Amino acid sequence: xxxxxxxxxxxxxxxxxxxxxxxxxxxxxxxxxxxxxxxxxxxxxxxxxxxxxxxxxxxxxxxxxxxxxxxxxxxxxxxxxxxxxxxxxxxxxxxxxxxxxxxxxxxxxxxxxxxxxxxxxxxxxxxxxxxxxxxxxxxxxxxxxxxxxxxxxxxxxxxxxxxxxxxxxxxxxxxxxxxxxxxxxxxxxxxxxxxxxxxxxxxxxxxxxxxxxxxxxxxxxxxxxxxxxxxxxxxxxxxxxxxxxxxxxxxxxxxxxxx
Amino acid sequence: xxxxxxxxxxxxxxxxxxxxxxxxxxxxxxxxxxxxxxxxxxxxxxxxxxxxxxxxxxxxxxxxxxxxxxxxxxxxxxxxxxxxxxxxxxxxxxxxxxxxxxxxxxxxxxxxxxxxxxxxxxxxxxxxxxxxxxxxxxxxxxxxxxxxxxxxxxxxxxxxxxxxxxxxxxxxxxxxxxxxxxxxxxxxxxxxxxxxxxxxxxxxxxxxxxxxxxxxxxxxxxxxxxxxxxxxxxxxxxxxxxxxxxxxxxxxxxxxxxxxxxxxxxxxxxxxxxxxxxxxxxxxxxxxxxxxxxxxxxxxxxxxxxxxxxxxxxxxxxxxxxxxxxxxxxxxxxxxxxxxxxxxxxxxxxxxxxxxxxxxxxxxxxxxxxxxxxxxxxxxxxxxxxxxxxxxxxxxxxxxxxxxxxxxxxxxxxxxxxxxxxxxxxxxxxxxxxxxxxxxxxxxxxxxxxxxxxxxxxxxxxxxxxxxxxxxxxxxxxxxxxxxxxxxxxxxxxxxxxxxxxxxxxxxxxxxxxxxxxxxxxxxxxxxxxxxxxxxxxxxxxxxxxxxx
Numbered sequence: 001x002x003x004x005x006x007x008x009x010x011x012x013x014x015x016x017x018x019x020x021x022x023x024x025x026x027x028x029x030x031x032x033x034x035x036x037x038x039x040x041x042x043x044x045x046x047x048x049x050x051x052x053x054x055x056x057x058x059x060x061x062x063x064x065x066x067x068x069x070x071x072x073x074x075x076x077x078x079x080x081x082x083x084x085x086x087x088x089x090x091x092x093x094x095x096x097x098x099x100x101x102x103x104x105x106x107x108x109x110x111x112x113x114x115x116x117x118x119x120x121x122x123x124x125x126x127x128x129x130x131x132x133x134x135x136x137x138x139x140x141x142x143x144x145x146x147x148x149x150x151x152x153x154x155x156x157x158x159x160x161x162x163x164x165x166x167x168x169x170x171x172x173x174x175x176x177x178x179x180x181x182x183x184x185x186x187x188x189x190x191x192x193x194x195x196x197x198x199x200x201x202x203x204x205x206x207x208x209x210x211x212x213x214x215x216x217x218x219x220x221x222x223x224x225x226x227x228x229x230x231x232x233x234x235x236x237x238x239x240x241x242x243x244x245x246x247x248x249x250x251x252x253x254x255x256x257x258x259x
Numbered sequence: 260x261x262x263x264x265x266x267x268x269x270x271x272x273x274x275x276x277x278x279x280x281x282x283x284x285x286x287x288x289x290x291x292x293x294x295x296x297x298x299x300x301x302x303x304x305x306x307x308x309x310x311x312x313x314x315x316x317x318x319x320x321x322x323x324x325x326x327x328x329x330x331x332x333x334x335x336x337x338x339x340x341x342x343x344x345x346x347x348x349x350x351x352x353x354x355x356x357x358x359x360x361x362x363x364x365x366x367x368x369x370x371x372x373x374x375x376x377x378x379x380x381x382x383x384x385x386x387x388x389x390x391x392x393x394x395x396x397x398x399x400x401x402x403x404x405x406x407x408x409x410x411x412x413x414x415x416x417x418x419x420x421x422x423x424x425x426x427x428x429x430x431x432x433x434x435x436x437x438x439x440x441x442x443x444x445x446x447x448x449x450x451x452x453x454x455x456x457x458x459x460x461x462x463x464x465x466x467x468x469x470x471x472x473x474x475x476x477x478x479x480x481x482x483x484x485x486x487x488x489x490x491x492x493x494x495x496x497x498x499x500x501x502x503x504x505x506x507x508x509x510x511x512x513x514x515x516x517x518x519x520x521x522x523x524x525x526x527x528x529x530x531x532x533x534x535x536x537x538x539x540x541x542x543x544x545x546x547x548x549x550x551x552x553x554x555x556x557x558x559x560x561x562x563x564x565x566x567x568x569x570x571x572x573x574x575x576x577x578x579x580x581x582x583x584x585x586x587x588x589x590x591x592x593x594x595x596x597x598x599x600x601x602x603x604x605x606x607x608x609x610x611x612x613x614x615x616x617x618x619x620x621x622x623x624x625x626x627x628x629x630x631x632x633x634x635x636x637x638x639x640x641x642x643x644x645x646x647x648x649x650x651x652x653x654x655x656x657x658x659x660x661x662x663x664x665x666x667x668x669x670x671x672x673x674x675x676x677x678x679x680x681x682x683x684x685x686x687x688x689x690x691x692x693x694x695x696x697x698x699x700x701x702x703x704x705x706x707x708x709x710x711x712x713x714x715x716x717x718x719x720x721x722x723x724x725x726x727x728x729x730x731x732x733x734x735x736x737x738x739x740x741x742x743x744x745x746x747x748x749x750x751x752x753x754x755x756x757x758x759x760x761x762x763x764x765x766x767x768x769x770x771x772x773x774x775x776x777x778x779x780x781x782x783x784x785x786x787x788x789x790x791x792x793x794x795x796x797x798x799x800x801x802x803x804x805x806x807x808x
Contacts, residue, residue, distance in 0.1 A: 143753035148795045149683070149702065149735030153375045154416030155482035155505065155628065157681060157702070163375045225703040227710055228733045230752050 022058045026050035026065050028111035030123025041101055041135065043127040045069065046093040050111035050119070060113035063090035068118065072106040075124065080110070099129045101136050134168055134250050136239045141167050144224045144232060160188070171199055172248045194244040204237055309333035309742030310389050310401070312364055313759065313789075314348025314374075314796040315751070326374065328366060329792060330389050330401055333743040333799070336761060336780075336789035339401030342389070349374050349382070350417035351798035354463065356424040356488040356498065362388060363406065363466055364798065365427045367414055374795060376413040378432035383410050386466040389800075409469040411459060412451055417796055418684070421486030421633075423498030423601055425464040426472065426610075430484060430502075433457045433476060452476035458484075458502065460601065462610060472610035475599070479504065483631035483684065487640040490664060496603035499615060499663050501642050503631040504595040584721045585674040587621070587659050588646075594620040594629055596642055598663050618661055618669070622646040628702075630684035634695060636660055636671070637719055645699050647682035656682060658697055658715055673697075673722040675713050678705045686737035686746060690806035691766040694718040698746050698764075698777075700734040710734055712748070712762065714769060714776050725769050728777045731760060739764075740799040741806075746777060749794035759794040761787045 028050035035044050047067065052059040068083035087094045099105050106126045112118040141162040145151045151162040158177065161170050171188040176198035178186060186198045194200040201211040202223045224230040243249075311331040316324035328351075330342040347369045354363035363386050370381025386406040412431035414420070419430035437453030451457055454476035462472040483503035489496075596618040602611050622629060623646065630645035641662035648655055656677030659669045679701025688696040696716045704710035711727035732750045739746055744764045751757040761780040769776035780787035 147735070147751050148374075148417070148749075149733065152416070154418040157628075164373050165371075165377045166375070221703070224752075225733065227703040228752055229756055 022113070022115050023117060024053075025117040025119040026052040026060065026111040026113050028119045028121060030119075030121035031107055031109040031125045034107060034125040034127050036127045036129060041099045041129050041133050042095055042097040043099060043105065043107070043129070044093060044095045045107055045109060045125070047109055049090075049092050052113050060115070064114055065089060066112045067091065067094070068110050068112055069094060069096065070108045070110070072108075073100075073103065075106055075126075076122070077106065078108045078122075078124075080108075080120075083110075099127075101129055101133060104128050134243060134248075137243045138164055138167060140232070140236050140239060144228075144230050144236075168248075168250050189244055189248050191248040192245060194241045197244050200240060200244060203232055203240065308800075309740055310339075310800040311336075311738075311740055311747065312351045312353070312366075312389070312798045312800075313749075313792060313794050314346070314351050314366070315749075316793040316795065317343075318755075318791070318793065324793070327792065328387075328403060329790070330403070331759075331789055333740045333745060335785065336759065336782075336787045338790040338792075339389075341402045344403045346385075347372065347374055348796055349376070349414060350420045350429070351796050352420050352422050352427055353798050353800055354422055354427070355801050356422055356486070357463075358425075358495070361466075362800070363463070364389065364800075365420075365422065365463070367417070367420060367429065369413075371413075375416075378413055380413050381410065382413040382431075383408055384427065384429075384461065384469065386463065386469065407465075407467040407469055409461065409471075411461070411471070412457065415456065415480065419481055419484040419502075421484045421500060423460075423486040423500060424488045424494070425462065425496050425603070426460050426486075426498065426601055427463050427469075428458060428460040428473075428484060428486060428500050430477065430481060431457045431459050454478055456480050458500070458599075460500070460610065460612065464496070473601075473612045475612060477502075481597075482629065485631050485633045485642050487633045487635075487642075487663060490640060496605075496610075497601040499598050499600050499640070500612075501596055501598040501631070501633075501663065503629060503642075503644070504597065505629050506593050506595065585657065585672050587669040587672045588623060588657070589621055591621040591623045594622060594644075596620055596631075596644065596661055598642075615663060620644055620659070620661070620669075622657075623648070623655075628681045628683075630682050630699065632685045632687055632697070634660065634687055634697070634717070635689070636662075636695065636717060639664065641670075643685055643687070643697060643717075645682050645685050645697070647680040647701060648677050656699060656713070658685065658699070658717070660717070671717075671719055673715050673717060673724070675699075675715050675724040676727070677701070677711070677713065678708050679703065679710065683734045683737060686739040688739050688741065688744065688746075688764060688766070689801075690741055690744075691716065691764075691769075693770070694722075696764070696766065696769070698737055698739065700730050700737060700748070702734050712746075712777060714764065716766075716769060723769055723773070725773070725777065726775050728762065728775060728779070731779065732758065736797065738797045738799050741801050745780075747797050747799070749797045751793040751795055757793045758782055759789040759792075759797065761789075 029048055031045055032047045033045070036042065049062050050065050051062065052065060066089045067087040069085040069087070070078035070080055071084040072078040085094060085096055104126050106124050108122060108124050110118050110121060142164060146163040146167070150156060151160050153161055153163060153166065161167065172191060174188050176186045176188045178198060186196060188199045189197045195207060201207045205222060208222045224232065311333055313329050313331060316326055319325050325345060326347040328344045328346040328348050330339045331337065332339060346366065348366055349369045350367040352365040354361060354365060357363060366385045366387050368383040368385055369376045370383060371377065376382050385408045388404045388406055390402045390404050414429045414431050416430070421428055433454040433456045434451035435453065435455045452474060456477040456479070458473070458475040458477055459471060460473035462470040481502035482505045485501040485503070486498060488498045598615040599612050600615045604611070628647050632643045634641060634643040639662045641660050644659050644661060646657045656675050657672050659672040661669050681702035683700055683702065685697040685699050694717050696714055698712065698714050700712045701710050710730040710733060712730045713727050714725040716723040730748060734748070735750050737746060737748055746762040746764055748760040748762070750760060760782065762777040763780060765776045765778070768774045782789065
């Protein structure tokens with residue numbers, strides 16, 4: 001029995017050595033799927049759980065394996081140093097938000113055991129983020145419209161508030177309080193149809209010129225007013241147009257300000 | 260620029276001026292009649308030097324803008340070293356009616372990360388002092404000190420903040436669902452009324468310990484709040500708070516009432532706005548109001564009548580020095596000025612509020628805007644209401660004085676050439692002689708005429724209107740700095756498109772020869788060199804002793 005006992009002790013010693021010096025990473029096939037939220041600048045990545053083999057004292061249980069996410073803006077461009085995101089251990093998916101608008105973003109996900117060993121897969125997936133998030137639109141409003149003395153709470157022109165948190169609820173499917181020649185109404189923003197959205201008519205030079213005759217009444221000036229010295233650039237107009245054409249969605253959800 | 264300091268120091272105590280840094284600027288006027296001037300207290304503090312408080316943003320490139328409160332030297336526009344303080348400023352009100360030696364600024368502060376909080380978001384009022392004594396002016400230093408702070412329900416706008424004597428007031432979002440929402444206000448919070456909005460009055464007699472004194476429900480949103488001190492200068496607590504309501508209602512079928520259009524004492528008893536006094540968002544007017552007056556006629560709101568006879572015609576043109584008194588309109592769109600009186604019981608230490616008057620204000624052209632400011636004319640406190648040009652018909656602007664006593668009838672109006680329907684709240688020079696001077700501007704002017712700035716001397720027997728001066732950018736707000744006699748016009752747009760513009764005001768030019776009394780200071784010169792700060796809100800220190808003879 002003694003040799004056996006000695007052998008057992010040896011095995012234990014081997015095991016303990018392996019436990020403290022484990023260098024092999026988990027077995028992981030990498031990212032399996034990626035999806036984007038149609039309304040938001042976010043992506044959800046998912047994968048099959050990694051496995052970690054070896055003596056029971058050394059391996060990391062599946063529910064303790066962590067996953068590191070690396071981003072790049074070009075294929076194979078991930079820098080595998082500090083990960084951009086790390087998932088909670090044991091999860092098989094992660095949702096990333098705040099991604100750049102109208103971009104292709106590439107991802108690689110790697111598994112990491114409790115000892116810090118990370119697999120080296122380069123399985124890559126990509127998503128194309130939307131242009132229609134309200135983030136970009138609000139930024140334009142903040143810079144050009146929702147300035148003190150103009151479209152801010154208090155007594156704004158046309159009663160229209162475009163400040164952060166207020167704007168979307170004040171414009172989407174809201175009447176413009178102006179009338180077409182035929183007496184019809186027009187909304188400030190009609191989802192999916194920028195050309196008949198009064199707010200867009202007011203900022204798009206060709207539509208504004210046409211609108212002057214179509215609406216048959218004074219429509220003031222193109223916005224921002226020329227006297228402000230400010231002018232929307234074509235890409236800024238396009239951002240608002242894309243947002244309307246995509247349904248004038250909100251992302252994140254409206255914070256309120258509907259009073 | 261002229262420096263008033265010397266002659267100011269020769270003058271005695273009288274009363275105060277509040278120059279709010281916002282559209283709803285509440286400005287008091289110092290009258291020019293020495294017989295009503297109380298003697299200065301023996302221990303009255305010497306006049307404090309001028310200061311300009313600025314709530315704004317500092318561009319920091321990719322890191323995003325930083326919200327700050329800072330203070331500038333009126334002589335040069337230079338920022339006082341040490342004055343810059345991180346703070347998301349929503350409004351600044353100077354405590355101009357405060358007791359002698361009291362030098363406080365009320366700074367409304369958003370805790371939401373944006374200057375305009377949403378209902379229910381964190382909101383505070385800070386009582387601040389600008390310390391120029393412990394940091395001697397010798398080194399140009401100055402520092403803000405927070406004297407007290409109170410969390411309060413989220414406020415709606417800088418245009419609805421105002422001070423009275425030992426009070427500061429503002430309009431807050433209410434709790435229309437009546438679900439017991441609170442927004443903070445003193446210990447344990449104050450339950451908001453089941454109304455869309457609330458007028459909240461804070462007792463500031465102890466600036467280290469502000470207290471909610473009054474919470475008055477409002478169904479509709481006022482566009483302006485104007486504070487005035489008590490009519491009796493011996494009263495140590497109180498004053499009036501006037502709420503301005505813009506409306507888009509049609510004129511009365513009879514074309515309006517008699518000249519003066521007063522409805523003194525009328526109106527609701529529940530503290531809410533009168534029927535028909537729609538809030539700013541209660542249905543925007545049909546006519547465009549963002550600066551265009553050059554389009555085809557045909558305003559469809561039926562509210563353009565009536566005012567032409569008084570505003571157009573001989574409204575003054577550019578013939579500076581000519582009398583421009585004109586009759587108040589008796590028809591047109593209807594707005595309301597609802598005034599409440601504040602009183603304080605020293606025994607119970609309770610504040611009460613009651614409606615003093617509700618006045619119908621007729622103004623031209625449906626979509627025109629209104630501006631409100633406190634003013635004292637001929638020893639009487641009142642509210643000066645500025646109305647912009649009609650969308651159609653002859654253009655013209657009008658300033659009308661509504662005293663807050665007795666019948667509250669409009670007593671005097673002054674007309675001036677003005678093309679922009681979107682007028683801003685007047686700023687007031689309370690010290691100009693022989694009468695106070697009001698400054699007005701629009702938002703964007705028109706496509707034909709860039710935004711103009713007017714000075715109108717409010718002589719009871721006529722008035723003097725100065726030739727207009729190009730503002731040089733869109734109108735945001737106007738504030739008058741009395742120590743250097745400077746009109747301030749902040750402007751903040753995108754990127755580097757911002758400026759705190761200053762105009763030196765020379766009343767002698769206006770009175771003596773009818774010339775242009777406003778001279779634009781060239782920004783970036785030794786005379787005017789403000790910091791690279793986007794100026795959202797501006798307020799000025801205006802000592803109560805400034806204009807006393």
